[in-house]
Amino acid sequence: MTYKLYYWPTLQGRGEFVRLVLEAAGQPYTDVARLPAEEGGGAGAILSYRRGEQEGWLPFAPPILVHGEHVLAQMPVICRYVGERHGLAPADEAGRARAQQVLLTVCDITNDAHDLHHPVSVSAYYEEQREAAIRKATSFRAHRLGMWLTWLESALVREGDWMVGHEMSYADLAVMQVLDGLDYALPVAMASHRAGIPALTALRERVRAQEKVAAYLASERRIPFNEHGIFRHYPELDDAPT
Amino acid sequence: MTYKLYYWPTLQGRGEFVRLVLEAAGQPYTDVARLPAEEGGGAGAILSYRRGEQEGWLPFAPPILVHGEHVLAQMPVICRYVGERHGLAPADEAGRARAQQVLLTVCDITNDAHDLHHPVSVSAYYEEQREAAIRKATSFRAHRLGMWLTWLESALVREGDWMVGHEMSYADLAVMQVLDGLDYALPVAMASHRAGIPALTALRERVRAQEKVAAYLASERRIPFNEHGIFRHYPELDDAPT
Numbered sequence: 400m401t402y403k404l405y406y407w408p409t410l411q412g413r414g415e416f417v418r419l420v421l422e423a424a425g426q427p428y429t430d431v432a433r434l435p436a437e438e439g440g441g442a443g444a445i446l447s448y449r450r451g452e453q454e455g456w457l458p459f460a461p462p463i464l465v466h467g468e469h470v471l472a473q474m475p476v477i478c479r480y481v482g483e484r485h486g487l488a489p490a491d492e493a494g495r496a497r498a499q500q501v502l503l504t505v506c507d508i509t510n511d512a513h514d515l516h517h518p519v520s521v522s523a524y525y526e527e528q529r530e531a532a533i534r535k536a537t538s539f540r541a542h543r544l545g546m547w548l549t550w551l552e553s554a555l556v557r558e559g560d561w562m563v564g565h566e567m568s569y570a571d572l573a574v575m576q577v578l579d580g581l582d583y584a585l586p587v588a589m590a591s592h593r594a595g596i597p598a599l600t601a602l603r604e605r606v607r608a609q610e611k612v613a614a615y616l617a618s619e620r621r622i623p624f625n626e627h628g629i630f631r632h633y634p635e636l637d638d639a640p641t
Numbered sequence: 642m643t644y645k646l647y648y649w650p651t652l653q654g655r656g657e658f659v660r661l662v663l664e665a666a667g668q669p670y671t672d673v674a675r676l677p678a679e680e681g682g683g684a685g686a687i688l689s690y691r692r693g694e695q696e697g698w699l700p701f702a703p704p705i706l707v708h709g710e711h712v713l714a715q716m717p718v719i720c721r722y723v724g725e726r727h728g729l730a731p732a733d734e735a736g737r738a739r740a741q742q743v744l745l746t747v748c749d750i751t752n753d754a755h756d757l758h759h760p761v762s763v764s765a766y767y768e769e770q771r772e773a774a775i776r777k778a779t780s781f782r783a784h785r786l787g788m789w790l791t792w793l794e795s796a797l798v799r800e801g802d803w804m805v806g807h808e809m810s811y812a813d814l815a816v817m818q819v820l821d822g823l824d825y826a827l828p829v830a831m832a833s834h835r836a837g838i839p840a841l842t843a844l845r846e847r848v849r850a851q852e853k854v855a856a857y858l859a860s861e862r863r864i865p866f867n868e869h870g871i872f873r874h875y876p877e878l879d880d881a882p883t
Contacts, residue, residue: 456739457796459746469735473745475717476738493711496718497698503715504701510752518760519773520780531761531773538762554699 402428402481405445405463410628411580413474413509414462416502419572420478422615424485430620475502482569489564497563501554501570505577508547512577512584513629515539515636525633536636540588544581545595552596560605567606574599575606580630585637644670644723647687647705652870653822655716655751656704658744661814662720664857666727672862717744724811731806739805743796743812747819750789754819754826755871757781757878767875778878782830786823787837794838802847809848816841817848822872827879 402421406414408430421428434440445461447453458472464480471477479499482488489495518535519528551574555562562570578599582589593600606612615621624630644663648656650672663670676682687703689695700714706722713719721741724730731737760777761770793816797804804812820841824831835842848854857863866872 451795451799457792457799458742459749459792459796469738471738471742473742475745476741480738496711496713496722499718500700500713500715503717507701514756514760518756519776520784522780522784528776531776534761534770534773538764542762542764550699550701553693554701557699 400467402426403431403465404428405431405448405465406461407442407445408433408440409622410625411576411622411630412462412628415622416474416505416569416573416576417462417464417477417481418620419576419612419615420481420487420569422620423567423569423572423609423612424481424487425611426481426485475499475506478502478569478573487567487569487572489566489568494564498568498570501562502573504547504550505570505573508577509580509629511539511543511547512580515584516631516633525631529635532633533635536585537638540585540638544585544588545592548592548596548599552599555598555602561602567609571602571606572612575603578603580624583624584630584632586632587637587639591639642709644668645673645707646670647673647690647707648703649684649687650675650682651864652867653818653864653872654704654870657864658716658747658811658815658818659704659706659719659723660862661818661854661857662723662729662811664862665809665811665814665851665854666723666729667853668723668727717741717748720744720811720815729809729811729814731808731810736806740810740812743804744815746789746792747812747815750819751822751871753781753785753789754822757826758873758875767873771877774875775877778827779880782827782880786827786830787834790834790838790841794841797840797844803844809851813844813848814854817845820845822866825866826872826874828874829879829881833881 404414404417404421406412406417431444432440432442436443448458448463449460451457456470458470460472462472462474462477464471464477471480479488483495488498515536516525516532517528518531525532559565561567562574607616626632646656646659646663648654648659660672673686674682674684678685690700690705691702693699698712700712702714704714704716704719706713706719713722721730724740725737730740757778758767758774759770760773767774801807803809804816849858868874
């Protein structure tokens with residue numbers, strides 16, 4: 400039973416956290432909206448779910464994962480579902496709850512990073528809210544970025560080689576992805592924190608070195624970061640913290 | 642083994658979703674930070690966790706629930722943990738995943754509602770970002786509020802009397818809370834949507850009529866909404882959608 404992922408075809412976004420878990424698990428999946436429209440792909444495949452044209456449970460927004468009769472939305476729910484089925488999650492209940500805590504905190508960071516370029520309205524262009532974005536990014540670099548990185552580094556150091564337990568889980572994949580995204584969006588600000596996050600830096604290298612992850616990142620299936628996604632590089636939003 | 646909740650003592654915030662589940666479950670709990678400081682309460686009890694002075698897993702932020710050796714953070718993780726133990730969650734895996742989807746979407750709405758009054762910086766006062774807040778709230782009322790309510794109403798109508806399955810779950814409590822919060826923050830905008838959400842309105846009444854929920858809402862344990870929490874009533878942010 401092949402997984403079917405529904406996510407915007409030209410950007411990483413929240414779907415990328417799901418793609419990484421599917422790829423690291425070595426599970427075949429169809430990235431439906433990246434198929435040609437004549438094969439049922441394109442954005443229309445996603446919009447059909449959003450408009451409620453599919454039967455059964457009504458998901459709110461992509462990413463949506465369809466697996467047999469399961470229709471799952473909300474990225475943390477999907478990552479947990481796939482991870483727990485394919486050895487990318489702790490086996491014990493306490494560990495499973497911790498992996499979700501890491502993922503939900505990664506979601507909080509991701510939301511924060513998104514709002515840097517869209518602080519006022521997701522329905523308006525960046526250029527229409529550039530002034531507020533510069534204020535927001537200044538505050539984020541001064542008060543938020545270090546807070547997020549310090550928590551991730553501290554939680555990792557307490558735990559050991561992986562964010563939760565003794566093996567790589569979907570939580571580690573998500574941490575790699577959010578760090579990659581922040582590096583893309585805010586290279587100057589992130590460089591100023593590099594010396595303070597040695598454990599996280601080592602974790603990223605361990606994740607990237609996993610055979611299936613490395614193969615995915617080098618493949619055409621990995622969409623490059625761009626200015627349509629969550630992590631966007633606008634130089635005027637980046638600077639060293641003062 | 643009594644639950645210990647760590648959350649800010651003077652506001653509802655994200656802790657209120659947890660309090661509602663504990664109360665509806667009829668479980669005794671200590672709302673630690675609401676105790677006097679000399680009994681180990683006050684904000685210091687929370688800060689001790691945030692500073693990493695407690696052993697074991699490092700939670701990121703309150704709400705934090707301690708239950709024996711379990712230390713849980715992230716509101717959706719806590720609500721799931723308590724709900725699944727005390728008959729306030731579906732028994733089957735698919736239903737459990739759906740309840741989390743509802744809760745995570747409620748979190749998205751809650752984050753949106755928070756950012757109405759703090760679009761630029763959580764480290765600055767509302768008054769310092771009032772102009773951006775007015776722009777954000779205008780966009781929220783025009784594009785977001787109806788979208789959220791339409792999804793909640795449609796998902797409920799498809800499912801039946803409750804958000805997930807055939808009994809009240811923590812998802813229903815969360816939906817009641819977010820609707821109550823939006824009504825407090827944006828009474829004019831919400832009134833304009835009232836006719837379009839009959840199923841949600843009936844759901845709220847069913848939840849409120851539950852004996853334990855009703856007793857809690859009428860008690861002194863229920864902190865009133867106020868302008869320190871997530872849902873804040875600033876009249877300049879409220880209006881009928883145009």
